[in-house]
Amino acid sequence: MDNDYFSIDAILAENQKIQCKFKQRIPEMGHLGGGSERDITALSKRQIPIWLAYIIVYSDWADFDIPQPFSNKVRNALRAEPRSVRLSNLVGAGTGWYVFGKTIMDMLGDEQGVEMSEMLVATFKGRLVDVIDQAQHFAALGPVGGGGSGGVDSAPQMFREGLDTTERELFVSAQESSRRMRKWYEEGNGGTKRVL
């Protein structure tokens, strides 16, 4: 989740499409967003990738709708219980819900932007402890502990499957860190390997 020029994730995040409603006719640009007409007509709606939507929206040629992954329905569900929502299902493969949300947040005006930010932060914090707990639990199980905590259809399993890409990264780094620590605790009995 960074803005580094060479970050592949940042580039991929810009590939998400948002629905833009054009305010005016744009001639010769009908092919944008996969259209077949010659021109973009005023009031027509198109799915435009974010990297292109920036300039269209900032130039005031079009408005955009808050994408479905951040709709009121989703927000209400998150407010009720952040851990029960499968974030990964809300966005396409290869993109993150938070990364997408951050991009939308940056494009919004003050009031909506702050609201969006608060929603993203509350969701992230509401899920964080469980992400880490599960990662550490899995690290403790070792390589064979696949199914873990209560079977395939259990709540933890559902929660893990619903992790967004950002949360997955956190999960992996927490798991990796716990494993490293375990490895160090377990090895070295007798100390013959201790060279330095």
Add this chain to the structure above:
Amino acid sequence: MSSSSASAMDWEAEYAAGVFEANTAALYRSSKSRKSRTSALALDSDNEDQDITMASASTSIRARTGPTAPILDLPQDDESPLSQLTRHWMNERHAPDILPAEEELLASLLDHIRRQSDAVQLLRGEPSASEEEHIRIMLVQMEVERVKFIVRSYVRTRLFKIEKFARFIMTDATIQTRITTAERVHASRHAHLTDHHFHNSVLQSLPETQSHLDDTPIFMPPMSSSFSSSWILTHLTVWLFFSFSFLLLFFLSLPVTKPDNSRAVFVHALRDCPPIRFQENLTLEMKRGHISLMPFSFIEQLLLRGDVELI
């Protein structure tokens, strides 16, 4: 050390012939504390000169480990060069930015390593060595390896950052004051190499106006709709082509990787610190021994002054 550090030694070996050697050689030449070969026999306890330094050293050791030693091992003012380097090594490992080079400290330690190694060589030549003597030599040798490990890891940590930020280093005068001449040369060469590669692989095939890495965004359209549709057409086409050529977000970031000083670090206050101001008018006054997690930018100055260390 255990096996995971044994594998860490492998990457050391792979790299041994590279830049690190060049660097240390440069540091050797600049070493001011280099002493004559005759005093290099650090192991020779008959040497009067040596006895004096050892006597003073042992006093300081006693002072450091007296019964009142704090439970948190806070470094004392008479910190040995090795503990200093260890602290700088850990700081460097945790800091997102490149910290000021410790050239003299490193040079004096490298010099010490060399003297100890020479002494070991000399003593090894003696055929009559007893078991005690063997153990003594082995311990000295082992310490040399431990110190070398720290020195290498420290230098390599800096090299990693220097390569990562090479293009930024070449454009930023402040960061250049924090690195050694050898490191600057390396940054310059690395930056040129990547520039050259980008040029050969992509940029040379693009139109002249877009064939430089340091292009600034070509335009930001006015926030109004009162211009002709042909203007829109032309510029949107340019924009499209421009974006496609790189698939990158030009007005968010330029093709220069900079240190991310907002990254959080764990800090440990070595003494009582002046208050730090956070956003939203929050301040924090760290007392000696305090440990916190916070963005690097907040404590950068305290770190440079030696008030805190990164852990």
Add this chain to the structure above:
Amino acid sequence: MSLPQSLRSSVTPPELELVASQQLIEIIPLIAMEKTAFISGAFGPLQPPRKTKIPLWMAINLKLKKKCHIVAPEWLAVEFLQSCLDEELNQPGFSMLPFRYAEVSKVLLDIAPDDIQSTDKIRSLLKDLREARQAKSREGLDQLNRGELSLSNLCSLEINEIRPFFVHAMGILTHLHRDASTEDQL
């Protein structure tokens, strides 16, 4: 690359062990050795059975060669660890353990169990301590924000374990934050 991927985000436990074993520890030598100048200072002379202090790594080495006994540090004892554990369970903050207690205790229990009293009890106390403190640092995760999180008395190895995700999570919170007042450029 100049630094392997695995070493970029954190230091490793063996590296922390290396740092920890620069600390001095008391031994009872079983061999004699002249006073010797090391890079880290002058140590010795060793005269059995006179107690002396040397760096931990040196003590480990001599111990493995059966050339010394190690005098366990005062804190590596049932009574002290038990009082820490009680504090850990009844007080909000972290109890005052030596900063590198985890590294030092692990090394000593590995190589010199015969020099330590009631090792089994100590091992289980250390494990309980570790778990109690882990639970507390997990509570810290709850209070995490984009500004600052105080974790006084958290120890070297514990910090290292939580570092990757605490730092990452704080970065994300910073990233997701938006001030009402600041007019974002985009």
